[in-house]
């Protein structure tokens with residue numbers, strides 16, 4: 507379980523993150539989504555004890571990372587710059603990490619096989635492709651058999667089969683009761699793996715909730731006799747309206763509310779469709795609504 511509460515980190519005059527609150531629950535894959543510079547890495551670095559928050563808290567299994575007894579047994583992390591010595595083999599890297607973390611070396615061979623690197627186990631990591639380094643970083647994160655996995659932009663460098671492998675691994679981890687928090691700006695990649703979504707922009711949470719809920723309620727496609735008057739009424743009710751040719755897309759109202767408003771102002775409606783959106787559309791509509 508990951509609990510982020512009122513987290514703020516200020517660098518000079520920049521709020522890298524501001525009052526960020528969300529939970530990543532066991533049994534679910536939670537996606538932290540945002541554009542470059544939105545505060546994803548800062549949030550994850552604070553969670554992993556690599557950066558101190560200005561205020562607020564970030565807890566793994568109810569504790570700050572540095573207060574965890576044997577942290578690698580609780581949380582495994584894949585950070586953007588998964589570091590390994592270029593002259594070391596994949597096997598030696600994992601064995602060293604196990605030693606440094608006070609963990610057994612017994613699982614090294616098994617893990618290399620698990621991440622599909624068994625044939626490259628004795629090769630220098632300096633000769634690994636970016637995708638192979640990502641696989642090694644995932645194996646490193648799994649060394650302590652942690653229940654919580656934190657991955658910062660893990661899709662970088664993975665080809666489509668690599669991505670499919672990672673999705674399967676994360677789903678499997680969550681299905682076994684583990685907690686997964688994954689950050690990315692590649693929305694289409696994440697859409698296929700996340701259960702819950704936290705959208706962050708300029709350091710603040712813009713929206714959060716189960717993916718199905720965000721996709722389901724975010725947008726209606728409406729075509730009516732007097733688009734202008736209806737758009738005005740929707741906006742007055744707090745909705746965001748995007749006109750697009752002879753239709754408009756409405757966020758922030760249920761289809762019942764949209765139908766009732768049209769009825770009240772007596773504008774005939776020809777089309778009213780609740781569209782299941784892609785994550786990218788959800789992201790754009792919350793970003794535009796701010």
Ligand SMILES: Nc1ncnc2c1ncn2[C@@H]1O[C@H](COP(=O)(O)OP(=O)(O)OP(=O)(O)O)[C@@H](O)[C@H]1O
Pocket residue numbers: 517520521522523540541542543544545546547548549691
């Ligand atoms: N050590 C630092 N010193 C000063 N400013 C920083 C530092 N770390 C991050 N920032 C600033 O905080 C903001 C959030 O950065 P952060 O790296 O958390 O974003 P991100 O969403 O992870 O982006 P990216 O995907 O590009 O890594 C940015 O404006 C960044 O310039």
